[in-house]
Amino acid sequence: MGWLKIGTRKAPLLQTEFIQDLKASTQHIETLSLTPRYPSATTDTKDKDLPFIPATEVSQRISAGAGGLRMFPAPRIVIVVDNIVYDCTDFISEHPGGEQVIKSFAGGECSWQFWRFHGKQDMEEFGKPLRVGRTEGLKNRFQEPNRYVGLRRWGNDVWD
């Protein structure tokens, strides 16, 4: 039997060598799962130059890890406002409106809800650094109620 070469098999590795081997591979996995697939763009990047992220990927919360390895999922808390994708994962703990409200829109379109509570200045100052891409085709799960209260416009009239 040619495949069975008695005496050619190497001696088993010492146990310490196995342990070192395991450590190295664990570190590797952690690095992969912590790396966001779409990193934040610099604030001088124009919206049109942001990478395009398909709507399906946004709604799955960009669940693939670095390099698209789906066995290392790293879901991000992303929301979409006016077709721009914001990664709020590291921001939610500082969000003045609380974590829960952003989490409830994770992977979804929430433009009108966003503009009900924020002005352009909030977006420029706090939203812009969170941009990771642009997308198209995501629909808001909720219909926007009437924006007028009596004769007064409600919301962003400061800058409109």
Ligand code: HEM
């Ligand atoms: C890009 C993501 C977001 C950023 C950068 C952001 C930023 C901010 C900032 C800066 C404030 C303080 C505003 C102020 O004090 O004048 C705020 C408050 C608030 N935000 Fe957001 N926000 C984001 C997403 C959202 C979303 C998706 C909602 C859901 C509707 C939301 C709801 C609120 C609420 C309810 C408040 C409190 C408003 C108040 O106390 O008057 N935010 N946010």
